[in-house]
Structure formats: C-alpha cells, structure tokens
Amino acid sequence: MGAKAAIVGAGHTRFGALDAGPRALLRNAVDAAFASVDRGAERSVVDEAYLASLGFGGWQIGNSAAVLAEELGQPGLPTTHIENACASGGFAIRAAVAALGSGAADLVLVAGVEKMTDVPSGRRRYWLGVSGDTEWERLAGLTFAGVYGLIASRYLSDHRVGPEALAEVAVKNHENGALNPNAHFRKVLRSDQVLRAPRVADPLGLYDCCPVSDGAAALLLARADLARRFTDTPVYLEGLGAGSDHLAVQERPELTRFVASRRAAEAAFRAADVDRGRISFLEVHDCFTIAELLALEDLGYAAPGEAAEITLSGATRRTGRLPVNPDGGLKAKGHPIGATGVSQAYEVFLQLRGAAGARQVPGATRALTHNVGGAGATATVTIFAAG
Amino acid sequence: MRSEGAAKGLVAALDRAAALPPGNPSVVVLAEMPSRGSLPSEVTGNDPRPDGAVAFWFGEGGGTLPLSLALAGDAPTGLAAAALIHRAHSGRSPGPRWVGDWGPLQGTTAGTSVSVARTLEGSLAAVSEGAYVPRPRYVENLPSRWRFMAEECPACGTTTFPARGRCRRCGGSEGLLSRRLPRDDALVIAATVIGPGGQPTEFDPQVASLGPYEVVLAELARGQRVTLQVADAAPGSIRIGDRVDTLLRRLYPQEGEWRYGRKAVPRRSPAPGRT
Ligand SMILES: [Zn+2]
Numbered sequence: 001m002g003a004k005a006a007i008v009g010a011g012h013t014r015f016g017a018l019d020a021g022p023r024a025l026l027r028n029a030v031d032a033a034f035a036s037v038d039r040g041a042e043r044s045v046v047d048e049a050y051l052a053s054l055g056f057g058g059w060q061i062g063n064s065a066a067v068l069a070e071e072l073g074q075p076g077l078p079t080t081h082i083e084n085a086c087a088s089g090g091f092a093i094r095a096a097v098a099a100l101g102s103g104a105a106d107l108v109l110v111a112g113v114e115k116m117t118d119v120p121s122g123r124r125r126y127w128l129g130v131s132g133d134t135e136w137e138r139l140a141g142l143t144f145a146g147v148y149g150l151i152a153s154r155y156l157s158d159h160r161v162g163p164e165a166l167a168e169v170a171v172k173n174h175e176n177g178a179l180n181p182n183a184h185f186r187k188v189l190r191s192d193q194v195l196r197a198p199r200v201a202d203p204l205g206l207y208d209c210c211p212v213s214d215g216a217a218a219l220l221l222a223r224a225d226l227a228r229r230f231t232d233t234p235v236y237l238e239g240l241g242a243g244s245d246h247l248a249v250q251e252r253p254e255l256t257r258f259v260a261s262r263r264a265a266e267a268a269f270r271a272a273d274v275d276r277g278r279i280s281f282l283e284v285h286d287c288f289t290i291a292e293l294l295a296l297e298d299l300g301y302a303a304p305g306e307a308a309e310i311t312l313s314g315a316t317r318r319t320g321r322l323p324v325n326p327d328g329g330l331k332a333k334g335h336p337i338g339a340t341g342v343s344q345a346y347e348v349f350l351q352l353r354g355a356a357g358a359r360q361v362p363g364a365t366r367a368l369t370h371n372v373g374g375a376g377a378t379a380t381v382t383i384f385a386a387g
Numbered sequence: 388m389r390s391e392g393a394a395k396g397l398v399a400a401l402d403r404a405a406a407l408p409p410g411n412p413s414v415v416v417l418a419e420m421p422s423r424g425s426l427p428s429e430v431t432g433n434d435p436r437p438d439g440a441v442a443f444w445f446g447e448g449g450g451t452l453p454l455s456l457a458l459a460g461d462a463p464t465g466l467a468a469a470a471l472i473h474r475a476h477s478g479r480s481p482g483p484r485w486v487g488d489w490g491p492l493q494g495t496t497a498g499t500s501v502s503v504a505r506t507l508e509g510s511l512a513a514v515s516e517g518a519y520v521p522r523p524r525y526v527e528n529l530p531s532r533w534r535f536m537a538e539e540c541p542a543c544g545t546t547t548f549p550a551r552g553r554c555r556r557c558g559g560s561e562g563l564l565s566r567r568l569p570r571d572d573a574l575v576i577a578a579t580v581i582g583p584g585g586q587p588t589e590f591d592p593q594v595a596s597l598g599p600y601e602v603v604l605a606e607l608a609r610g611q612r613v614t615l616q617v618a619d620a621a622p623g624s625i626r627i628g629d630r631v632d633t634l635l636r637r638l639y640p641q642e643g644e645w646r647y648g649r650k651a652v653p654r655r656s657p658a659p660g661r662t
Contacts, residue, residue, distance in 0.1 A: 126588045135520055135528060136549070139638050139648055140602050140614040141581055141590050149579030150604050150614075157627045202580040202623065250604060250612040251555070255577055 002271075004101040006227035006234035006387065008220050009037035010349040015215035015334030016184040017117040022059060025216035026051075026113050027071040029339075033109070033218040038231040041220060043072055047105035049079040050095050052088035052112035053338030056127050057119035068111055085131035086287060088112060089217070089341020090371030090380030094240055096221045106223050112343070113216040114336035124212060131374045133248035142201075145209055145288065147249055147375040149201025152290035154255045156203060159305030163203050167194035168311050169289035170207050170331055176318055177328025179359040184213045184334030194289075208289040213334030217342040219349070227387070235352045238274065238366075239383040241267025247377045258376035261298035265381045268368070269300075272383040276300055279383070280364035281323040281351065283344040285372040286331045292316075292324065295370050299381065323361050326351065341371035341380065352386040525646060532648045533635060535568040535607055548611045571632040572654065573605035576612060580622045589639040601625055603651050605633075618650040630654045 011032025013025050020028065034041060051068040055061035065079040082092040089112040096108040119127065129143035137147055152166065171191050177183035189207060197205035220230075227234035243263030246252050252259070269276070276299075284295035296307035301322060310316060316324035327333050327347040330340060348367040350356040365386045372379045530536035531549035539546045540554035541562045547555040548568060554560070580601045586594050593600070601617035603625055617625050618636050625631060631651040638646045 122588050122591070125584070125586070129587045135524065137614050138587055139520070139532075139646070141586055141593075141600055141616045142579075142602055142614065143585065143587050145585045146579055146581050146602055149581070149585075150577040150602065153579055153627060154577040154604075199580065199582040200585040201582065204579075248614070250614050253610065255604070 002273075003224045003236035003238050003385070005097045005221050006224050006236045007345060007349045007384075008107075008222045008227050008230035008234050009033045009035075009041065010220070010346040011036060011218045012182050012343060012346045013216045014182050015213045015336060015339075015343070018214040020214070021118075022053075022113050022115040022216075023067060023071055025115065025214065026068055026111055026218075029111055029113070029216035029218040030068075030072055030109065033111075033220050037220060038233070039229065041107065041230055043074055046072065046074060046077060046107050046109050046220075048096070048099050049074075049077055049109040049111070050092040051079065051081045051338075052083075052092035052110070052342060053081065053114060054083060054085060054088060054127075054131070056114050056116050056337060057123060058127075059115060068109070072109060083338075084378045085373035086285065086335070086337050086340055087371045087373030087378045087380055088338045089343070089345075090369070090382065091242065091341070091378070093219070093221070093237075093341065093345060093382060094242055094380055096219075097237055097240055100221060100223045106226055108221045109218065110221060110342055111216060111218040112336075112339035112341060114338045115214050116212045116336060117214050128212070131377075133250075136248050136250060144375055145201040145204060148288040148290055149204045150249065151255050151294070151375065152203050152208075152288070155290060155293065155305075158256060159308060161305065161308040163195055164191060165293065165308035165311055166203065166208055166289040167191045169286060169292045170194045172311070172317050173286060173292075173325050173329040173331040173333075176326050176359055177332025179318075179357075180328045180333055182215075183328045183332050184211050184215075185328070185332045204288055204290065210287050210330040210335040213336045215334060215336035215339045215343070217339045217346045219342055219345055232387070233353050234387040235349050236385045236387060237382060238385045239268040239270070239272025240380065241265060241269075241271065241382075242378070242380045243267070244378045245376050247374075249375060252376075256294060256297075257304070258294055258298050258372065258379060260376050260379035261295065261370060261372060261381065264379045265299045265370070268381040268383050272385075274366065274383065279366050279368050281326055281361045282368050282370065283327065283347055284324055284329070284370040285340070285379075286325060286329040287335060287372070289331065291372065292329065292331075294376075295372075296324070299368065299370060318359060318361060326356065326359050326361050341369070344369040344371060345382070345384070348384045352384060520641065520646070522641075525641075530565075535570055535613070535633075535649070537566050537568050537611060538563040539566045546608070546611060548607070548613070568607040568611050570607075570649070572630050573607050573613075573633065573651070575603045575625055575627055575629045575631060575651075576606050577604040578602070578625055578627055589641070593639070598622070603631065605631055605651055613649075615649060615651040617652070619652045625651065625653065 011029045013028045049068050051065040053064055065081040069075050069077040069079045082088050082095055084091045092110045096110045099105040099108055129138055132138060132144055132147055171189050174185060174189040178186045178188050194207040197207045199205050200209055222230055224236060241264035243260035245260040249255060284292055286292035293307035296302040297304055302310050315321050318326050348369060351361055351364045352367060367384050369382045536550050537546050537548035538550040540559050542559040543557040545554055545556035552560055580599050582599050583594055599622045601622040603617055604612055604614055606612050632654050633649040634652050635647055636650040638648045
C-alpha cells in the first residue's frame, strides 16, 4: 500500500443551531478526536495543525489558525488557516498529508469549524455569497442557490428529467440523517414535501438546499508507517486528488459537469490504483440536491444524465449497491462550511472501523469523499481504505 | 427640467450629483447609444462615446424628464435608456420627478415606478452589505459590463470575455483586439427564478419592492456567456432556448451610488426565420 498518511483519531460536534461559539466547537471536536485514539496520543506530539474555515460572519477571518493551536492547548505550534470556501476541509486534509509525506511532520491535527447561526439573517445571506464570482454572478443577483438553480435548470432540460430525481436526493439523505445523532436534521422528508416547498432558486426549493449550521470536526493524521503506534485500525488515505475551474460559471464551456471534481477524481483514483467498483460508499458534496447528481457523474459512477435514474432506482440508499452520504450528507447532517470536508472524513473513519452504529454500511472497506468549493471552482476527492 | 450641462460619463455625473447637499434634487441619466450621432445634442454632451453608454446629470429645477428620455425605450433615436434618480427629491416641490428603472421605462409619474424609486432611494446612503466590488474595480470592468467588450487573441484566435488583458486559452497578452459582442439576440442557456430569501442582501430593496426576479445565463456569441438578471418580463417567463436582448439597467447601490449593468429583456423584434 502506497498510502503516506492514516487517520488515527477523529472527533465531531453536533451540527445544527448550537449555543457553543467557534472556540468551544473547536475545543470539543479536538478533545473528541484525542479521546478516540485507541492507544492515546499526547497533544504535545502534534507537529503541525491546519484549520479549515471560511470565517463566516467575519469572526476572526485573519490568523484564525492561532485559535486552533490555543484550543488544542499548544500555543506555539506551527498552524495554518486553509480557505477554499466549502472545500476548505478537503484542502486542509490535503495540506496535512503533504506535511506528513514530506517528512516534516509525524502527527498532524486537521480541524474544520464554522459558526453560522449567530449571524443575523441579512448578514448571513451576504456571507453565503462571498465565495461565488462577485463581479458578474453576484451583480446579476445570484448567490450559490441561484448558481445551482441555473445548473439544475440546464440539467433537467438537457436530460429531460423531472424534479422528482432532485427530491429523491433530499428524501434519501434525510432518511440517513435521521440515524445520525450529530445531524442537523433528524426528520424524514417525503418527496411531495420537497416538491411543494417554497422555491429558493427554481427549480430548487427550500428542501433542495442544505441548512446553515454550526459545527466542527477534527482529525488526527499520522504518517502511515507510524499509524499503528496509535491504533490497530487506522484508516489509510490511499489517494488524494484536487482540481479547480473558472470561478464564474459563465466562463465554463459546460454547466452540468464540474471539471474540478473530474480532475480531482481522476487523480485520486490514479493514486489509489483501485477500480470504482471497489469503493464501498461515497460521501459527496450535496450542498444542493442537484450537486449530488453532478457528483455521481463527475466521479465516474454515472454517465451524463444517468445519475437521476440511478438515484430514483434506490441504488444510492444506505442499503443500495452504492450507498451515497450514509451520514445524511450536507443536506441533512448540515453544512458548517469549513467543517464539512473534515466531517466527511470523520464519517469514513467511523464506517471503515465498523463504528457507525445504526447507519453502518455493512462490510465497508473503502470509501471516497468529495468536497466542492462553491459551485465547482475548487474540489478535492480522497480515497480511504480500512487498515 | 433643464440640463445643467453634461458630465463626462457616469462617474463624473455621479460625482456632481454626490457633491450636492442632501435633499437637493438631481437626476443622473444613463443612456445607451447604439450608434454615433443618434442622440439629441443636449444629451450627448461633450463625451459622446460612440458605441458606449453615456451619462448625464440634470440638476435643479423640477418638472419631468425631457420627453425624449421619457420615451426612450421606443424612441426612433435608438435611445434605450435606463434613467433614474441618484438622489431623492427634497419633497418641497409638488409632484414626483423620477422614473423607476426596474420596469419598462415609462412616463414619469406612473405611481408604481415612483414608489419604487422612493423606496430604493432610502437605501442608497446605507453601506451595502453586498459582496464588495469597490468603485475602481467596477469602473475597470465597465467596457465589458456595459458594452460587452471582449478581447480577441491574434495568436490563437480565442475570444476572451470579460476582457482581462490576457487570452483565456494561450495566456497571450500581446496585440489583443477589442471586439464588441452582440448585445441582442442572445440565446438563453439556463434560467432560474430567485425567490424571496434567495437573493444577495444588496438586492433586498429590489425584492421588497418588486418581488422575485429571474436570472439567466445567456450566450452572446459562440462560447461567450454572461449571467444577467431579467427585466421587463414576468419572472419565469424567459426559458432555456429563448432569445433575449439586453439593456443597461440599475443593479444596486454601493458606495453611495447606483451600480449599473446590462439586464436581459424579452426579444423585441425577432429576426426573420427565428421563433
Ligand atoms: Zn490566445
């Protein structure tokens, strides 16, 4: 196995509208990550820390990484803030693996956090649009819901698909979220509720959109050859890929495929040297229901237009042949921006160790995470394997 | 209303209007000029900017906009204008003196457009919570934003829009040729209607006044696309595959002034052979 890094511990707060502020969220996730290390780990042996966060609302946009070192209890530690919008978590993991692979570090902390619900609703909508193209898309009146609305309109039109396929993504992810004690939404949804909800950016309605959530997640990543010092069941990072695309969708030749995701997936599968069929489940970036359909196609699990059919067939349910987002996805689990990519890896850590409880995917041995920044301007794909 | 002399372009006009004490009525008119010499002389001022948008300032006085501007949407001069007030009227003179610009450019006293203008003027002075496009960045982009100026690369033939002084394909920056993309008859590639709460905050006053709006991704020329808000049409009435024209319209206020850009409007006279 060529893996350079492994997860040896992972922690997660609840996602939702929480009382805790960003410092407490970080502290709780980091504490939980250390508590999960089977043979224990001293905080002082962490060599490097990366913080994934957008800085939503304006709380400590600059130098926020120092807060992570403080909450870890190790002020003085080299620490870096990574910001690629909703893909900050995926890119922070990537930076950590690079540090481990270069030999610069043996044990790295990656944490993601966002505190979103304490921001007044007007400012909240302002912040929800800061990561799209501000000079053209935003001046035309679009936030991400609007950009994904444009994309969804084209997808449904190109493939002669009805909104039922979008609704099915929401129904399925809420069903999974109901089994996840950390999820923002733990109630199931019916398809007709999704279809009849008020429109936010037609054809996307309220239940096609992920919620605005607070939350944090943390990972302890060790050099692969040292991982068994910490646990007998590390989760290895077999392949990592990343990519980017034009910031504004108006400059992209195609609206319904994300080049960044495709490039990231190709690189990750090449590095891991595994076939798509050997992945037990996917954690994809379903910020809007349409995004999960695009993800299935961009990751190579469906031909253009086929993701709708596959989803409607039930194949992506937790009990289907290709479970997608067993933790509820961004849609039901919630989407505290900087925490999301880290949270996806947390779910993989549980699932590949058989510790996911009621939502466990039976016999899971490999998993893929897919983390997208905004409407596809940046993306990471990571492939994990049980130790 | 009498003209107080034409300013050089929108920025100069806004500067003049902004220099007035609060409550002093003034009107900034932004006019689109499809060809040189088609505008009345009192509107062209000393900076006709062929092919471009021109801005004027009318200060003082009362009354209504000049007839030529009030009729601008259909005027044979080709003046398709977005005309609006930069500063709220003091209210001491009888009668409203402005037109709204988020509907068709109408007569100056139509009740709805007046109330729209009044509502929005209230927000003009507020610091926008919007994504911040500072004035120099806004001004820098005006050729692409107002006139759809693109750049054609002599090395590889690729057209880059918006213009950025660099070829999108080969990265070349030598000898780029300015090229104007068509403003009308654009093909709608994608369309969405933004419902209440789906808009960026800087569009809150517009939504409060006028409700949901539509946004389209439109293809101006092969491979050259632009995101545009729809005006002069019911939200949802423009669909994928439709063709739209574009007009200069007001977007939202920032730094104490209105920002302008093009919006998509229903195609007024379809070219022969098209549906
Ligand atoms: Zn070139």
